[in-house]
Amino acid sequence: xxxxxxxxxxxxxxxxxxxxxxxxxxxxxxxxxxxxxxxxxxxxxxxxxxxxxxxxxxxxxxxxxxxxxxxxxxxxxxxxxxxxxxxxxxxxxxxxxxxxxxxxxxxxxxxxxxxxxxxxxx
Amino acid sequence: xxxxxxxxxxxxxxxxxxxxxxxxxxxxxxxxxxxxxxxxxxxxxxxxxxxxxxxxxxxxxxxxxxxxxxxxxxxxxxxxxxxxxxxxxxxxxxxxxxxxxxxxxxx
Numbered sequence: 001x002x003x004x005x006x007x008x009x010x011x012x013x014x015x016x017x018x019x020x021x022x023x024x025x026x027x028x029x030x031x032x033x034x035x036x037x038x039x040x041x042x043x044x045x046x047x048x049x050x051x052x053x054x055x056x057x058x059x060x061x062x063x064x065x066x067x068x069x070x071x072x073x074x075x076x077x078x079x080x081x082x083x084x085x086x087x088x089x090x091x092x093x094x095x096x097x098x099x100x101x102x103x104x105x106x107x108x109x110x111x112x113x114x115x116x117x118x119x120x121x122x
Numbered sequence: 123x124x125x126x127x128x129x130x131x132x133x134x135x136x137x138x139x140x141x142x143x144x145x146x147x148x149x150x151x152x153x154x155x156x157x158x159x160x161x162x163x164x165x166x167x168x169x170x171x172x173x174x175x176x177x178x179x180x181x182x183x184x185x186x187x188x189x190x191x192x193x194x195x196x197x198x199x200x201x202x203x204x205x206x207x208x209x210x211x212x213x214x215x216x217x218x219x220x221x222x223x224x225x226x227x228x229x
Contacts, residue, residue, distance in 0.1 A: 044209065044220055044221075044222050044223050045158075045160075045166065045209055045211075045220040045223075046220070047217055047218045047219065047220070050218075059216060059217070061217055062217070095165055095166075100168065100171055100177075104213075105213070105216070106213040106214075106215070106216055106217070106218035107213060107218065108156045108168065108171045108211070108213055109156075109158075109166070109168060109211075110168045110171075110177060110178075112165035112166055112167075113165065114165055115165055
């Protein structure tokens with residue numbers, strides 16, 4: 001059974017930093033691209049960033065303006081999102097999601113974690 | 123960026139009724155479109171991918187149709203657990219984008 005478990009969400013002041021993690025199990029982690037998707041309170045889904053299975057290719061939403069960095073550790077089956085210069089508008093539940101297919105981009109998302117809440121407020 | 127528009131924003135129906143949800147893309151996406159269901163406090167769940175393929179474990183009452191710019195998700199007979207928000211998502215080009223969602227609620 002595929003399991004994705006996010007952690008690291010918390011309350012942080014504007015301008016601060018936070019690192020999210022997603023522990024994956026139940027599948028061949030290095031075979032699949034992984035993605036962060038966020039959802040602001042009461043709003044829809046927004047794609048944030050995707051990393052290839054090998055970790056060699058990354059994609060980011062333009063709205064992030066270079067503030068976030070996605071990475072993965074295929075030995076520890078862990079996905080991470082380093083978030084710097086956080087803004088109030090980054091407040092959201094952040095989900096990690098697994099690609100449905102092992103080939104082809106961009107991904108569909110067939111398994112999701114339960115999400116971790118990031119609140120940016122003074 | 124491909125913009126997805128969903129209609130209606132809200133669909134008020136009763137259990138047993140048929141639900142038809144629409145998703146329109148600003149540019150053609152071929153068949154590279156998925157549908158997700160999200161219930162309050164839960165993560166989204168993949169229902170349909172490549173416009174018409176049901177994901178693993180999805181009941182046959184869910185069906186998808188379309189290609190190019192116009193897509194539909196049909197729920198043939200609503201069950202109580204189907205009342206939720208539904209999102210479409212395209213993977214034809216970067217960035218992958220989601221529609222704003224259609225809420226299916228009780229009439």
